[in-house]
Every structure is written in structure tokens, then in C-alpha cells.
Amino acid sequence: DIIGKKEVAERCGVDFLYVQYPYRVDEENSQVPWGAESNENQNADEVLKLLKADGVDILDLRKELVASGWDYETGFYDTDGHWTTRSGFVSAGIVAEYLNNYYEYNIENYNSGVIL
Numbered sequence: 001d002i003i004g005k006k007e008v009a010e011r012c013g014v015d016f017l018y019v020q021y022p023y024r025v026d027e028e029n030s031q032v033p034w035g036a037e038s039n040e041n042q043n044a045d046e047v048l049k050l051l052k053a054d055g056v057d058i059l060d061l062r063k064e065l066v067a068s069g070w071d072y073e074t075g076f077y078d079t080d081g082h083w084t085t086r087s088g089f090v091s092a093g094i095v096a097e098y099l100n101n102y103y104e105y106n107i108e109n110y111n112s113g114v115i116l
Helices: 004-012 040-053 061-067 085-103
Strands: 019-020 057-060
Touching: 019 040, 019 061, 019 085, 040 057, 057 061, 057 085, 061 085
Parallel strands: 019 057
Antiparallel strands: none
16 A cells, blocks of 8 residues: 555655556546546545555546646547657656756756657
């Protein structure tokens, strides 16, 4: 379980960050066929709420990617639910920036200036 991993990390003096990745379906479920339901994002929101209540540091890439100009339509390959290479690089840059800002890491971010 995630809380258990956080506790082990703390006992070992290791930083712990939970990163929530985006699902193929956006938070408005605009890609879901009429009449179908998709609960991935609602479930993730509930998990994040519980983790925050237990003191887990959270980085929600769903929100950070959208804020950076990322788009669900172009962020995944058309043929499946995998991120595009660009989405992976942009996500890595967001995580690096977060670690630099909140954990005092010094990770060089090669993504600055990447056009989404």
C-alpha cells in the first residue's frame, strides 16, 4: 500500500512523492461514448484525497500537464492508451521541476521551451 511505502521511506530518511498520471479519458469524460461511464479520474481523485489526509505529498500530473498546455487528444497515441513520447518528456520535466522546487533537488530540465 502507498501509505506503508511512505512510512518505510520516512524511516529510511528517503523523500516520498506520489505522482498521479493522467488517464486516456479526460476529467470531463469527453472521450467516453454516450451512455458509457468512466470512473478512472473520480477514483484517482478519491485516492489523492485519502493520501493527502495521511500526509502524502502529491503531484497530480493531470492538472499540471493541462496547465502547461498539454492536450488529451494529442497527448496519447491514437491507437492505444499510451502517452506520446512528447508527453513523457513534458511529464519528466514537470516532475523534475517539482523535485527541484519542493525537495531541493538540482535536476536540469531539458524540457523548457518544449512546444506542446
